[in-house]
Every structure is written in C-alpha cells, then in structure tokens.
Amino acid sequence: MTPLIEGTGVSRRFSRGLDYAEKLARMFGAKLEERVVHAVDDISLAINPGEVVGLVGESGCGKSTLGRIMAGILPQSAGTLHWEGKDISALPRQEAKAVRLTSQMIFQDPMSSLNPRKTILDIVGEAPVAHGMVPKRQAPDMVAALMERVGLDPSYLKRYPHQFSGGQRQRIGIARALAVKPRFIICDESVSALDVSIQAQILNLFMELKQELGLTYLFISHDLGVVKHISDRVAIMYLGRIVESAPADAFFAAPNHPYTVALLSEVPTIKQRRRQFNPVKGEIPSPLHPPSGCHFHPRCPHAFDRCRMERPLLREIAPGHISACHLNETPVLAIARPAEITT
C-alpha cells in the first residue's frame, strides 16, 4: 500500500530561547545562553490511508514538532515528505496547496487557536469560503450541518468561543478542521486538557468521524491509555527519535524497548492497588545535551558499553514491529523482560 503520508529522515533543529524562570534568573545575573535543540532527529514515519497512528512520548521529546512537520505547517530542516508517493516539495504550487489543506491539525487548547472576536460561523466557515469550496451564502447551512455533526447546537452559530465550555470549544476546533474536507488529521494532545467524561465524548466523536469520512489520524498524546484505545499502531518517541513502533496489539502485549517497558509498567491504572512504585531512575535528559549513543542509556537498567557509543538503529523484530535497542542484536545480553504488561 502507498502510504498516505511518509516522512523520511526528517529532522528539525531549533535555537532555543530561555523559559520564564531562566529569564528571571538571567535578570538576576545568572549566565544563561540560547542553544540549539534537535527537536526531531532523523525520523522516518509512514502512515497508511485510514490508519490511526498514536505518537507517545514525554514532554519535550518532539511530538508536536513532528506533528507540525507532517501537517505541513512547519518546514523540516532535513528529510523529505511524500504525499501518496509524491515528494511534496516537488509538487506544483496548486497541488501543494491542496495537500496542505487536506492535512488539518487539532490542538490541545482550543481557546488559544480560536479567534475570540469571531463567531462560530466565521471561525468554521472562513477557510472553505476563502478556498472557494462553498459560496459565501451557503456557509451558514454548511456550518450548521457541521455543528450538528460534532454535537453542537446549530442555533449557536452566532456565538463567540468564550460562550462555550472547554469540551464544546474542542468540538468547534474539530468542526473547523472538518470544514475543508481533510483526509489527514493531526490531533496534538486534543483531549488532554479535558475532563475524562468530556474526553470520552470527544474520543468517540473522533472514532465516528474516522468511520464515516475515512479519515487518517496522527494522534499525539502522552496518555498511553488514550493511545491504546484509539490507535491501530503506536510509535514511541524519546528525545527526538522514534525508539519503537508496532501494531497496537503487539505493542501492548510485547513491548521491546527498555524505555517502552518502563513506561508501560509505570502508567497508573485502577487495577493496581497500593502498588510498589518502582520507577526508572534519573531525569529525562535535556534535549540540549542528549546523551551519546542510545539516548536512553543513562536511565536504562540494561545499558552496556555499546549503548554509550553507538546509536541503535530501528530494526524489525517481528512483522511490523520495530525497535531501536542494541539488546536485540546481542541475544546473550537480552535480559528477560516482563512477559506481558497491561495498561
């Protein structure tokens, strides 16, 4: 199958500014300077039509950066993107624009991505009218239909974002994304800020829309429970790199990478009571000075010399299951891993 979208060797560097605490500290004389971050470091990821790929990783590992690159709203520093087998950078302008429109991103905080001075009609109707997809006078009907589809009362057409709750605003964000008839949706922590009862409503909506409209999703989240629920395939990122990816069932039944194993065993679930928390040691390293070799080696219980020196490549360990760990090529050292971990 030709992937709907495929990134090959994609990297993105940023020169990093200072955060609030650091700026304050600098005002008081601390010596702090800006540095370069490899937010995304040579990642290849292909997503097939109709597939839901869950992208998981801890804060700052580069999930949003990769998502924005795949959505076409952030240029990569290196690597290529192919849409249905065609290099996007080589497409004629008109076609490139169409591809751009067919990928839509839905964010965590709908409030900051909705213009507070515009009505829902304008917010949702703007892009399709501007791109000539519907005549302006038909916009109210189209927007009303979309509102109905995402579970909003169409009589609220003329209301402003602040008149809605968080969950309703997320529905507005979804209606806006759907208005341009996308095929590929990038959800960046789209349900993370919502209460669980509202989160469940929105997750169900995403699944219905997928069925009905044949959508393809890149679903970014730090919540493994949500990802397990919604994804066909899971990819785990650690410090700018994908360290493991597999079909969801195989992934949760037999995680391979030591980081994944740690992550899965530490997700709290209601099934485990008064448990012994047995965390991986150490902090998540700063992406400013990523560790040599395997980025996970300073925290890995199985690390050996090679891990410190050489970057492990992603290798197929079972059909469709790839993992980047030297242990997989050193069977003698392959230490018994927990056979099955359930989240």
Add this chain to the structure above:
Amino acid sequence: MTLKVENLSTHFFTREGVAKAVDGVSFEVGRGEILGLVGESGSGKSITGFSILGLVDPPGRVTGGKILFQGQDLVGRSPHEMRAIRGKRIAMIFQDPMMTLNPVLSIETQMVETVRAHDKVSKAEARARAVEALGLVGIPSPDERLAAYPHQFSGGMRQRVAIAIALLHRPELIIADEPTTALDVTIQSQILAVIQRLSTEFGMSLVWISHDLGVVAGLAQKVAVMYAGRIVETGTVDDVLDRPIHPYTIGLMRSVPANLDRGETLTPIPGMAPSPLKRPSGCPFRLRCFAATAACEAEPEAAAIDGHLYRCFNPQFERAA
C-alpha cells in the same frame, strides 16, 4: 483521627450569585493514611484543600461545618493561629512547584528560612535538615544542590524540592493538590514512590487531590469522589473501585480508556458538570445520570453499607463497573 472534616461548606459570594464550591463535605483521614480526593474540574477539590489550610480568600469563606485536626477545630481560627499550624503541622504541595518556590532565591536560602520560620535553630542545623529533606525525596548530592536556584532544576526536580520543603517540619498532614499532574509518567512514578515511603515510614497522613483514578488506586487506602461541591461516594479504594455504587463514579470509570480493554467502547457521561452558580435542585447529577428517577428531584442524603458511603436514591449495588 488526624483529620476529620464534618459537613464543610465554603461558598463564594460573587456578583453573579453564590457559588457553593464546597457544599457539605465530610471525610476522615487516619494517621499514616492516604485519602485520594477525586473528581472533575470545578468539583471543589482545591477549595476543600484551601479551606483546611485556612487559605480561602474573599469573596469566599467557610460558611459551615468543622475541620477537626487532631481533634481541634480549625474553623474560625485567627490568621495568626493558622500561620503557626500551616507549614509546620499541615503542609501543602501544589501542582505548580513555583507556587512554593521563589525563583530569585537559592534553594538553601528558601529551605533554611522555612525551617527557622517555625523552629528557633541555628543556621547550620537548619541547613542539615534541608540536606536531609532533599535526600529523602531523592535529589542526588543534596549538599551541593542546595546552592542551586529553581531554574537550574527540571520540572520533576522542582516538584521534589517543593515536597522536600513541605517535609522540613515532618508535618502530620499534607494536602497535595495534583502535584504530579503536570509531570511525565516516569517522573510521576518517582514522586509517588517517595510519597508512599514517607507516609509509611513517618506515619504522615495525606489528602491526595487528583483527577486520575489510576494514581489514587496505586497510592491511597481510601478514596472520596467529589461532584458539584459534594462527596458523592467514599470508602476504601477496593470498595469504591471494585464495587462503585454511585452512578457518577461508574460513569467516571467507564470514561477512562485505560480502565477498559482495547477496543471496548467508551461510555461517556452525557452533558457536562453544572456551574456552581446554577446547580439543579435535588441530586446535582440527575440531569446526566443513567439511573435518575423522579425521586432524584429531592436531595439525596448520605447512606452507607459497611463504611462505604454514597449519596444516591438509586444505588447501583448489582452493577460491576
């Protein structure tokens, strides 16, 4: 009983009306016990915590009930008396560690000052206690790290420092308001391990506020589920999570994907929580409830079986969640 809250009400008198943020809340926490206080946004968890610490600001105030701490009522104490208790015998940890930490002071200065605010000890002794507390929460080489400023620590380390500060006086009770919500899973796990150890080793009691039932299941002995300013169900973690009685608890558990097997459909609770300014009469959950009947238009009183409390006219005894 370290803490016994009885029928606590905290209301906010705003221009739009009276927001009954906490409206008749009761629970108990024994020595060395961890109570998980769960519920969705706006249910009144933080205001319950602030009320215990005497930190509710106008237009809000505690309008009724008792907060018995080691048998003594804290309601109506003067700000001066509360300051003597706060930080010394009852400490609070917030979601954002920068609520506790001062960005422009070194960790050492902040910790030494905290020790000396309540105990008249020498600087050297205060420093020794700071080193010990940092060691307890797993900060490597605490002696050297004392000179650091908050910005030199990661988010998880800052939270550990904030916990260390809370521990300086070995409080009998800690109110922890979502202290790991903003942290990554592996870092959260480190902090939960520390908390668990401290409560077992020092008999410290905790009210652990969270919206994550999984965290509470792993950490607490008891859980109280809050909805619209009330505790609608409370009991041991096993009772409440294995045999939930209240339709809201059941709905909450069925909304969390991690609680289900892969592919199982989520059954969300319809609608959304009412604003504290316009709560429906009777059971505040009735407009979203799958079990509601005409009886629910009246106020459900708390009832109990074997110490498992619920407020509902249609308790779901048969139903496995």
